[in-house]
Structures are given as structure tokens and as C-alpha cells.
Amino acid sequence: MTQAVLDVRDVQKSFGAVTAAKDINVSVPEGAVYSLIGTNGAGKTTFVNMVTGYIKPDSGVINFAGRNITGMGPRQITRLGIHRSFQIAQLCNELTVEENMVVAATIHKSARPSFWRNAHGAEARERALATLERFRIAEHRNRLIPELSGGVKKLLDIAMAIAGQTKVMLLDEPTSGVAADEKFPIMDLVIEALRAEGVTVIFVEHDMDIVTRYSDRVLAFYDGRIIADDAPEEVLSDPDVQRYVTGGAA
Amino acid sequence: MRTNLMLSAVGAFVLLAAGAVLLPDWAMFLCAMALAKGLVSLGIVGMMRGGLVSFGQGLYYCLGAYTATLVAGQLGVSDIFLLTLLSAGVCLVVGALFGPLLAGYRGIFFAMLSLALSMVLYGTLAKLTVLGGTDGLNIGAPTFFGWDPEGRALQTALYLYVAVLVVVAGTLMRIYFDSEQGLITLATRDNELRVEYLGASVRTVMSYNYVFGAVLGGIGGTIAALALGHVDPEFAFWTTSGEFVFVAILAGYLSVPAVFVAAIILEMVRSFSNLYFPNTWQLALGIFLLIVIVVLPNGLGSLVRRRKGDAT
Amino acid sequence: MDLAATILVDGLIYAGWLFIVSVGLTLVFGVLNILNIAHGSLYAIGAYAAASMVGAYFAWGGDAFPYGSYVAMIVAALLVALVLGPLLERGLLRFFYGRDEVLNVLVTYAVFLILEDVMKLIWGVNPYFVYEPYTLLGDVEMGPLFYVGYDFAVIAAAIIVGLAVWLSLNRTRMGKVVLAVIHDSEMSQTMGVNVQRIYLGAFMAGAFLAALGGALTAPMISVTPGLGVNVIIVAFAVVIIGGLGSIPGAAIGALMVGISRAASVHMLPEAELFIIYFVMAIVLLFRPEGLFAKTQARKI
Numbered sequence: 001m002t003q004a005v006l007d008v009r010d011v012q013k014s015f016g017a018v019t020a021a022k023d024i025n026v027s028v029p030e031g032a033v034y035s036l037i038g039t040n041g042a043g044k045t046t047f048v049n050m051v052t053g054y055i056k057p058d059s060g061v062i063n064f065a066g067r068n069i070t071g072m073g074p075r076q077i078t079r080l081g082i083h084r085s086f087q088i089a090q091l092c093n094e095l096t097v098e099e100n101m102v103v104a105a106t107i108h109k110s111a112r113p114s115f116w117r118n119a120h121g122a123e124a125r126e127r128a129l130a131t132l133e134r135f136r137i138a139e140h141r142n143r144l145i146p147e148l149s150g151g152v153k154k155l156l157d158i159a160m161a162i163a164g165q166t167k168v169m170l171l172d173e174p175t176s177g178v179a180a181d182e183k184f185p186i187m188d189l190v191i192e193a194l195r196a197e198g199v200t201v202i203f204v205e206h207d208m209d210i211v212t213r214y215s216d217r218v219l220a221f222y223d224g225r226i227i228a229d230d231a232p233e234e235v236l237s238d239p240d241v242q243r244y245v246t247g248g249a250a
Numbered sequence: 251m252r253t254n255l256m257l258s259a260v261g262a263f264v265l266l267a268a269g270a271v272l273l274p275d276w277a278m279f280l281c282a283m284a285l286a287k288g289l290v291s292l293g294i295v296g297m298m299r300g301g302l303v304s305f306g307q308g309l310y311y312c313l314g315a316y317t318a319t320l321v322a323g324q325l326g327v328s329d330i331f332l333l334t335l336l337s338a339g340v341c342l343v344v345g346a347l348f349g350p351l352l353a354g355y356r357g358i359f360f361a362m363l364s365l366a367l368s369m370v371l372y373g374t375l376a377k378l379t380v381l382g383g384t385d386g387l388n389i390g391a392p393t394f395f396g397w398d399p400e401g402r403a404l405q406t407a408l409y410l411y412v413a414v415l416v417v418v419a420g421t422l423m424r425i426y427f428d429s430e431q432g433l434i435t436l437a438t439r440d441n442e443l444r445v446e447y448l449g450a451s452v453r454t455v456m457s458y459n460y461v462f463g464a465v466l467g468g469i470g471g472t473i474a475a476l477a478l479g480h481v482d483p484e485f486a487f488w489t490t491s492g493e494f495v496f497v498a499i500l501a502g503y504l505s506v507p508a509v510f511v512a513a514i515i516l517e518m519v520r521s522f523s524n525l526y527f528p529n530t531w532q533l534a535l536g537i538f539l540l541i542v543i544v545v546l547p548n549g550l551g552s553l554v555r556r557r558k559g560d561a562t
Numbered sequence: 563m564d565l566a567a568t569i570l571v572d573g574l575i576y577a578g579w580l581f582i583v584s585v586g587l588t589l590v591f592g593v594l595n596i597l598n599i600a601h602g603s604l605y606a607i608g609a610y611a612a613a614s615m616v617g618a619y620f621a622w623g624g625d626a627f628p629y630g631s632y633v634a635m636i637v638a639a640l641l642v643a644l645v646l647g648p649l650l651e652r653g654l655l656r657f658f659y660g661r662d663e664v665l666n667v668l669v670t671y672a673v674f675l676i677l678e679d680v681m682k683l684i685w686g687v688n689p690y691f692v693y694e695p696y697t698l699l700g701d702v703e704m705g706p707l708f709y710v711g712y713d714f715a716v717i718a719a720a721i722i723v724g725l726a727v728w729l730s731l732n733r734t735r736m737g738k739v740v741l742a743v744i745h746d747s748e749m750s751q752t753m754g755v756n757v758q759r760i761y762l763g764a765f766m767a768g769a770f771l772a773a774l775g776g777a778l779t780a781p782m783i784s785v786t787p788g789l790g791v792n793v794i795i796v797a798f799a800v801v802i803i804g805g806l807g808s809i810p811g812a813a814i815g816a817l818m819v820g821i822s823r824a825a826s827v828h829m830l831p832e833a834e835l836f837i838i839y840f841v842m843a844i845v846l847l848f849r850p851e852g853l854f855a856k857t858q859a860r861k862i
Binding site for chain 2: 597654662663664665667668669671672673674675676677678679680682683687791795798799802806831832833834835836837838839840842843846847850851
């Protein structure tokens with residue numbers, strides 16, 4: 001197996017009396033697609049938030065491509081190539097779809113955006129349009145965000161994150177808030193695009209069909225701990241996982 | 251590509267310059283003051299595009315005014331270009347000092363901290379007898395590259411000078427608003443988290459807007475001081491800053507010319523009310539502000555300039 | 563008496579006054595999430611109302627029992643709250659709940675501008691003097707210095723106000739509901755709290771406290787237009803220092819500002835006018851949301 005691009009060692013995090021992460025050890029090889037499962041509050045989003053710098057672990061180390069990124073902020077981590085999408089799509093509601101994309105493309109292109117060059121120029125718009133087309137949402141380019149369906153919002157959210165040189169992509173519940181018949185098409189589109197570029201993917205998901213279909217490996221979270229870390233079939237047949245994650249509630 | 255912008259700039263200047271011929275003295279003075287204050291409000295509009303409102307632009311308005319006055323009084327400089335440049339420079343330095351510090355604050359905290367800074371300056375100046383205390387200081391008439399006009403000529407020259415500054419600053423700010431950084435500023439106003447997660451620094455965005463606001467504030471203050479021939483600590487008082495915010499809100503963040511239209515409206519309403527209803531002009535202003543907030547939440551600018559997508 | 567004691571006494575007197583004028587502001591912010599600039603106007607109206615009331619009291623034979631003028635002052639503050647509280651909250655502010663905080667500051671700024679002139683229309687522009695209640699309590703001798711007894715009454719009033727607010731929030735059912743709304747208004751709404759009534763009640767309480775501050779100040783000064791302008795900014799500083807919406811914060815903020823201003827008056831008079839903002843800037847530098855702010859991480 002290739003070298004781990006993301007290596008999480010002994011990470012702990014608690015919010016007051018609540019343990020959100022306990023003894024988290026994960027090693028993700030380059031180009032792999034991992035999924036995170038678990039009930040709400042099991043620690044999946046906490047994991048994503050810690051890797052992307054939104055919250056800092058109480059202890060432990062997170063390494064990215066051999067570099068210690070523990071304690072860095074979202075901006076620095078994003079600049080290194082770890083990108084993410086959000087459970088609730090994070091978009092700019094007062095801007096159009098195209099403008100959202102232009103913002104993303106502009107920032108990804110250069111750390112020092114121009115104070116002079118017009119952001120609405122033909123070149124910038126074309127570049128944005130290309131990405132929108134790739135994610136099949138170009139038809140919505142002149143619409144404002146609140147008018148969009150859940151699926152389009154999710155795709156735009158992901159497209160904005162991918163506009164850069166993504167090395168690791170963390171998708172936080174990419175299919176939540178998406179109509180049932182759109183879930184697979186969206187995942188097809190996204191995972192295909194990411195796999196094509198050799199991006200390492202970690203996605204949080206509640207739908208076990210999606211988990212088995214798209215991921216190489218599954219991490220099952222329960223009560224802030226990882227209780228299983230294996231291939232999808234193995235994890236889903238694990239009695240603990242059936243008891244605490246997939247059984248009962250699901 | 252920028253032909254339209256340049257044409258508008260030239261058009262705006264011609265329109266303003268026509269005022270130099272057509273307006274009576276009192277109206278020209280009023281317009282010069284309004285335009286100077288409009289420059290300060292333009293700075294607030296720049297910050298508003300990033301989602302911040304400064305309640306303390308009086309700080310730079312006052313700082314610019316006092317810098318010009320002191321340089322003129324102590325060093326004997328009377329050249330208007332040099333005075334403007336020096337004031338802008340001082341405000342740039344002070345703004346660059348406070349900008350990164352204040353850029354970490356949001357909403358009310360940013361508003362109140364900026365206000366606190368202006369009140370510190372107000373309090374200091376009011377107590378500093380060397381600088382005239384609450385009475386303030388006088389500043390002589392400016393010269394223009396050695397030319398030393400008087401009377402109507404001085405008025406006209408000063409007015410035209412402000413007109414040029416307004417057109418240049420307005421054009422530059424428009425270019426900035428439409429630039430890559432300008433669009434990122436708008437995105438920041440909308441969703442900071444998204445902007446940080448794209449890899450841009452929200453703090454940097456806000457700092458730049460703050461510094462631009464400081465420089466514009468300083469230039470506005472310099473002009474106001476020269477037009478009035480006098481400065482006092484009230485330049486930094488919070489009600490002065492409140493008026494700048496008023497104009498910015500009235501104008502909205504969509505259109506640059508709207509800022510100066512709003513500034514002229516305010517100045518006109520004020521002088522007419524002062525004349526005819528001295529005890530109810532704030533009442534009229536307050537009702538006016540409420541109406542704008544309710545009816546035109548994006549300000550006067552939204553009447554002439556729409557955001558893309560609004561039409562659909 | 564040494565300098566430290568003088569500073570302490572002066573500082574406490576000023577802090578007492580500050581607490582009364584700012585506790586209502588922080589209460590209103592805590593519940594309605596509106597930083598109310600018109601709080602300054604309510605203060606000024608309270609001062610005018612008290613001046614008129616006390617004047618009327620003595621004009622109608624109050625000399626026989628001058629202490630009744632204190633009752634007149636409190637009644638004046640109550641009247642202001644009863645008339646303007648519902649008018650502003652029901653008539654205007656409720657349409658802006660949940661909107662941007664800064665926008666709401668501007669709405670109340672508009673109200674402030676309107677009320678400034680309304681006061682001139684009602685009371686004219688000439689100053690009002692009602693010194694009787696101020697001199698009524700005699701002087702207090704402390705070492706070589708004399709203090710006016712009324713100043714200490716202001717401290718006492720601040721303590722009573724503080725206790726009353728604390729008791730009614732923590733020891734009554736209604737108060738606990740208010741605390742719940744301050745903590746999380748959406749949550750309280752889903753739990754069946756009548757938020758509208760809480761909002762109105764809190765705003766009226768805030769208005770009363772503002773007016774009371776003005777009423778208590780009226781005998782110490784000449785009541786003139788523009789009274790509210792400075793008060794609101796000082797009160798802002800106090801509640802920002804303490805943390806918006808925090809009642810204990812307002813108390814600590816008032817003490818910090820009161821003592822530092824007294825220290826500056828005696829040791830560094832040049833700084834008197836800005837020491838408040840200086841203290842505020844320092845506090846915000848280290849505690850960006852004030853001393854007792856409720857911090858919430860955004861859930862993503």
C-alpha cells in the first residue's frame with residue numbers, strides 16, 4: 001500500500017463533559033476513498049472539523065503528507081490542499097452560482113487576488129463555467145443560492161472546494177438534504193471526478209448503500225471512538241457496528 | 251472594457267464642474283462639504299461590502315483635519331495637494347496600525363471599538379490646550395501650486411478640487427469593488443466561513459477595507475477643515491461618525507455615486523431644516539432613516555444599480 | 563484622607579450611576595438582541611420627566627414633606643417606561659427581531675434622533691433645575707472632604723437596583739424564563755414560552771432603568787437638550803466591557819470604569835474624557851467579546 005497521506009495519531013477532544021474524540025488513530029493512504037459512519041454525535045463531524053482546522057484537538061497529532069498540521073487554522077490547511085464540503089452547504093447567498101464559483105476559482109488561483117483586475121472578466125467567468133459544467137450545474141449559473149434545490153447547493157459547495165489543487169477531500173454528509181433520487185447521481189459525479197484526479201476522499205454518510213458502493217474502507221464511530229476500521233463488508237457485518245451504528249436506529 | 255466606467259467618470263466630473271459655474275456661493279460651500287463627507291462615507295461603504303460598519307470614521311476625519319491644520323500652522327505649508335497627501339499619509343499609517351487589530355472583530359464589537367478609538371481622540375483633543383482644546387484651531391486658506399486665490403475664486407478652486415478627488419476616488423473604489431478582491435469582500439460579507447475554507451484570509455480582506463476607509467476619511471477631513479477654515483474635536487465625536495454611517499446606509503453599498511448623492515441630500519436637508527425648523531431636523535432625519543431602512547434596505551443605490559440575479 | 567480612598571469613593575459614586583444607566587441596556591440586549599441607542603434618549607426623558615414632576619410636586623405644596631420628591635422622581639421614571647416602553651417595542655422594534663445586529667443599532671439610532679427633537683418640542687431648549695432633592699440629604703464629612711449625601715444615595719440606589727434585578731431574574735419564575743430567553747430564545751420559543759410578552763416586559767424594565775438613571779441624575783445637573791448623547795456611549799462601553807447581555811458584567815464593567823475614571827481625574831486629568839474607551843479597548847483586546855460574554859461556536 002502507498003504511504004499514508006493523512007495520518008491521525010492518538011487524537012483526543014472533549015467539549016466539557018462530552019467526549020467528542022477518544023484515541024482516534026486513522027491512517028489514510030493516498031487515493032483511497034474512506035467513509036465515516038456512526039449515529040449523530042458519534043464524532044464524525046468532529047473528526048472532519050479537526051482535520052480541517054475548525055477545532056483543535058486537545059492532544060494528539062495530525063500529519064498531512066508527512067507534515068504536522070495539528071493546530072493550523074482552516075485557511076492554512078486549505079492552502080495545503082485539504083478541502084472540505086459542509087453538512088449544510090456553505091455558500092454566499094447574495095451572489096449568483098457563477099459568482100460563487102468565480103470567488104472560489106479566484107482564491108484557489110492565487111493567494112493574492114488582484115485589486116485591479118475585474119472579477120467579472122471573460123476569462124474568470126469561463127473558468128468558473130467550466131467547473132460548473134463539469135458538475136452539471138451550469139444551467140443555474142445566473143440564479144441566486146436561495147432559489148436552488150438541495151442537490152444543486154451540495155454540488156456547488158463541493159465544486160467550490162474542488163476548484164483548487166485538492167489532495168484530500170472531506171465531504172461532510174454529501175447527500176443530506178438531497179432528494180432520494182439525486183443521491184446516487186451526485187455521488188457518481190463527485191466520486192468519479194475525485195477519483196479521476198487521484199484525490200484522497202473521506203466522506204461522512206448515513207446511507208449504507210452509498211457507503212458500500214463508493215468507499216474502499218469504512219470507519220465506524222461510536223461515542224467519540226472508532227469501533228471498526230475495515231473494508232465495507234467487514235465493518236457492516238461487525239456485531240458492534242450492527243448494534244451501535246446500523247442496527248436499531250437505521 | 252472599462253470604457254463605460256471612464257465615460258461615467260468624465261460625465262460625473264462635467265456634472266460637478268458645472269456646479270462651479272451655476273451654484274451660488276452658499277450652495278457651492280454646502281456641496282464641497284457634502285462631497286468631502288461623502289468621501290468619508292465612501293470608506294464606510296467599502297467596509298459595508300465586507301459586512302462591517304464603522305461607527306468611528308470621525309477618527310480619520312478628525313485626524314486628517316488636524317494633520318492638515320497643524321502642518322499648515324506649524325510648518326507653514328499651504329499647498330492643498332501637499333496637505334491632502336500628508337493627511338492621507340498619516341491616516342494610512344494609523345489605519346494600517348489599527349486595521350489588522352480591528353479586523354478580528356465583527357458586528358457590534360467592530361462598530362463599538364472603532365467608535366471607542368474615535369472617542370479617545372476626541373477626549374484627548376478636548377483636553378489638549380496646546381491644540382486649542384474644545385475650541386479647536388484655525389487653518390488659513392489653501393494655495394494651489396503657488397496660486398493664492400481669494401473670495402469666489404478660492405471657493406471655486408476648492409470646490410473643483412473636491413470634485414476631482416471625488417471622481418478619482420469614486421472611480422478607483424468602483425474598480426476595486428469590481429475586482430477579484432472586491433468580489434471576495436462581498437463573499438466575506440455573506441459567508442466568512444466559506445471564504446476561510448477556500449483559503450483566503452478574512453482578516454486581510456477587512457484590513458484592506460479599513461485602511462482604504464482611513465485614507466478616504468483623512469482626505470475628507472482635510473477638505474472639510476480647509477472649507478471651514480477651522481477644526482475642533484467635534485470632528486471625532488460619535489455623532490459626527492453617526493452622520494457618516496447615516497449617509498452610507500442611505501446610499502447602500504451597490505453604487506458609488508449614490509454615496510455622494512446621499513451626502514448632498516443630507517447636507518441640504520440639514521441646512522434647510524436648520525433654517526426653517528431648527529428644533530425638528532433630527533426628527534425628520536430619524537424618520538427618513540427609518541423609512542430608508544424599511545423601504546430601501548440596500549439604499550438609494552439599489553434604485554439605479556441592481557445586483558445580478560435580482561431580476562430573475 | 564489619602565488619594566486611594568478618595569479615588570475609591572469617587573469611583574464608587576460614579577460606578578453606581580454607571581451601573582444604573584447600563585444595566586437596562588444590557589438586559590434589553592440580552593433578551594431582544596438589540597443594542598439600543600435610544601436608551602440614551604430614555605435616560606434624558608427620564609431626567610426631564612423627573613424635573614417636571616419634582617417641580618410640580620413643590621409647586622403644589624410639596625415643601626411640607628420634601629422627601630416626597632424622591633417618590634415623584636421614581637413615578638416619573640415609571641411613567642416614561644409605561645408610555646414609551648410599549649410604544650417603542652410593540653410599535654417599532656418587534657419588526658426588527660432577528661435582523662442584523664448592526665442594522666438594529668441604526669434603527670435605534672433613528673429613534674434616538676427622533677426623540678432628541680421630541681424632547682425639545684415638549685420641554686423646550688431652556689435648562690431645568692431641580693436641586694431640592696440633591697441638597698435634602700445634607701453633606702457627609704469624610705476626613706477633610708465633604709461629600710453630598712445624595713451621591714451616596716445613588717450608590718445605595720445602584721445596589722438596590724442590582725439586587726432587585728438579580729432577585730427578580732433568579733428568584734422568580736418569570737425571571738427564570740427571562741434568563742432562558744437570554745440563553746436561547748429559539749429554544750425557549752419551542753418550549754412554549756410566550757416570548758413576545760417577555761420581550762415587552764424586558765424592554766419596559768430596560769426603559770424604566772434608563773429613565774430612573776436620568777431621574778436620579780436630574781437634581782445633580784441642569785437638564786438640557788443633548789443629555790442622552792454622552793450617556794449612551796458611556797453605557798455602551800460599560801456593557802461591552804462586561805459582555806453584552808450579562809448583568810454581573812454590567813456591574814463589574816461599571817466598577818472598572820468608575821474607578822479608572824476617578825483615578826484618572828485625580829492622577830491624570832488629561833485622560834479623563836477617554837479613559838473609559840481606553841479601558842474598553844484593553845478589555846476587548848484580551849476578551850474580544852467582553853468579560854462575561856456567552857460564547858457560542860458556530861455549528862457547521
